[in-house]
Amino acid sequence: MxxxxxxxxxxxxxxxxxxxxxxxxxxxxxxxxxxxxxxxxxxxxxxxxxxxxxxxxxxxxxxxxxxxxxxxxxxxxxxxxxxxxxxxxxxxxxxxxxxxxxxxxxxxxxxxxxxxxxxxxxxxxxxxxxxxxxxxxxxxxxxxxxxxxxxDQHGVIKRLVDDLRLWGFDLVMAGNIKGYLDRYANPTSIIPEADKRNLDYHMCTAYTDGTKLGVEMALLANALNLKTPMPGMHGPKADHVREVHDLFDLEALWKEHGPVVDYILGAEPNGGVFAVGYCEDAYQQRMMEYYKRGEGPFYIFYRPYHLCHVEAMDAIATAVLDDRSLLQPEHGHVADVYAYAKKDLVPGDQLDGIGGYACYGLIENCANQDRQPGIPVTLADDVRVTTKIEKDEKIPVSAVEMDGDRADLQLYRKSLASCQAPTVEAFSEARP
Structure with a gap:
């Protein structure tokens, strides 16, 4: 390039x-x-x-x-x-x-x-x-x-997935490696860490409470038609990404859900990403064992870093020169990230958005939402709570009031309608 x-x-x-x-x-x-x-x-x-x-x-x-x-x-x-x-x-x-x-x-x-x-x-x-x-x-x-x-992680994981599919492997898991997780972090508790890293307090909170992780993995799910095996994914603790074989029953996960998104916590290489591919071809299995990738048929491929802006220009140049996208939501709203209470909430409390004091986000499959789904964490700002919600409970759309004329709410509804998302009817019926 x-x-x-x-x-x-x-x-x-x-x-x-x-x-x-x-x-x-x-x-x-x-x-x-x-x-x-x-x-x-x-x-x-x-x-x-x-x-x-x-x-x-x-x-x-x-x-x-x-x-x-x-x-x-x-x-x-x-x-x-x-x-x-x-x-x-x-x-x-x-x-x-x-x-x-x-x-x-x-x-x-x-x-x-x-x-x-x-x-x-x-x-x-x-x-x-x-x-x-x-x-x-x-x-x-x-x-x-x-x-x-x-x-960013979702773009780097997509390149890993593109590679393993080109090699003839089936995708089993698109994986992230998260260093630390505290669902209840807030813009005050995060100050020492954010100052050390020269980060905005809300941004650093969103990294720490797992909301940004969910957003990244939902982007992958919507691009590649992947599922999350449970709200928030599993996220087992690990010392190294090579432990994925032991931490997940990959065969059972794949059989039940098809290809999934998930992550591991606290593992080396810190800042890296991984993908799991499946190959049952006897010749390829012999060669993968020779290349020290294991006996198979499930193989872990990982990259020890992601470099954010440093890596960005290839995808931008490809969009301009070739009219080609690295990653886009080709499968619509397969997954979304919904708001959960960081603390007990009572009527009149305000949700203050991503990286705030009131809520964190968990990735969920949109197909699993009922007729009154949770409020997407991307909309959970300047929203008034109308019923009591206990800490760690999902915040339903029916339990909040928001301005129905907001540009983000209107565009979100258009986004659901554009791909006939499973939640489009329920969300359009939600009270403003």
Whole structure:
């Protein structure tokens, strides 16, 4: 890909939402990768966007309207603004990257990018999960590509899965390796760890309480038609990924559920991912034993790292140059992540979203939801609880009130309808 990019006659112009940790990394990678140029960067905290541009030593100008934005780009500068919907309208940009952690705002600006003919690449896993089927459909109608980005765990696992399937193996398990889990972490308790890692407190909480893990694995489930064997997956503790054979009854899992998503906890290689493939071919089994992969027929393949923004550009370039997606929700809403109470909740309490004080998220199969399913954790922000809910109970849609005109709720409903999801009727009947 590098040689191909170097041979291009023109640049790949990028507009981006989000100037936090991920946006900062992606801007740096645009500078390091041949042919890429970031022409517009948006963040609701304008000072964060300015700091990002100055840290990267990129010439920029702050703009607030479309004319000034295009003048800025014509003058060879990067346009910096507060409104991602403005950046999404930048004429030179071929691709729009959502590197924010916004959900409600993403429901507004992501469709704008598609309406203006941009390929849409998601480094915002939460918005990707909530709205992906609808945005994928809209992208196809516009003749552009919708894709999850590379570098995060779900993208890296997808590449492992692509490899083992190319080799002739059947996928049995797509697996994540999580270092530490505390379902009750909150933005106060997480401060020491977040400060050490220079992370936003809500973001670090979402990593620690397992919500982000569920979101990543639900994205894989929706792309590859995988199931979770139980709400939240199993997640046994392990010392090393090689113990997967001993920790899971792979044959029984595969027979009951087909290919699944799951994870192991506390195992080496920390930061890695894995996939389990099945092969009963006698010749291949002899060769796999020779290659020290075991006797089979279940084989573990793993990668000891994922590098987030560092790995992202291949998937972005592929979307632009080949109109091909690394990962998208081709099977609709197979799985979702639903909100569970972190503490006892009473009427009048507010849910405060992903990485907050009130709830964590567990992945579940959408087909297992009844007519009043749980509220997706991606929508569980600024929502009022109407009945008593005990700690660790699932929070049903019928137990909350939210503004029915919210952009994220409306787009989520469109997403369910676009793929005739199992929960579409129940969710459309839920009271606002």
């Amino acid at each position: 590098r040689n191909r990019l170097r041979a291009l006659d023109s640049t790949i112009d990028v507009a981006m939402a989000g100037a936090g940790a991920m946006g900062r990394g992606l801007l740096h990678q645009c500078l390091a990768t041949p042919a890429f140029r970031c022409v517009a960067l948006a963040d609701p905290d304008l000072e964060t966007a300015i700091d990002c541009a100055e840290a990267a030593d990129v010439p920029y100008e702050v703009v607030s309207d479309i004319g000034a934005l295009h003048d800025c780009i014509r003058n060879g500068q990067m346009a910096v603004c507060k409104d991602a919907a403005l950046a999404a309208r930048a004429n030179p940009a071929e691709v729009f990257i959502d590197a924010s952690n916004a959900i409600q705002d993403a429901a507004r600006f992501c469709p704008v990018a598609l309406d203006h003919g941009k390929h849409l690449v998601m480094m915002n896993a939460e918005a990707d999960l909530a709205f992906g089927p609808y945005l994928m459909q809209q992208a196809a109608e516009q003749g552009v590509t919708y894709a999850s980005c590379d570098g």
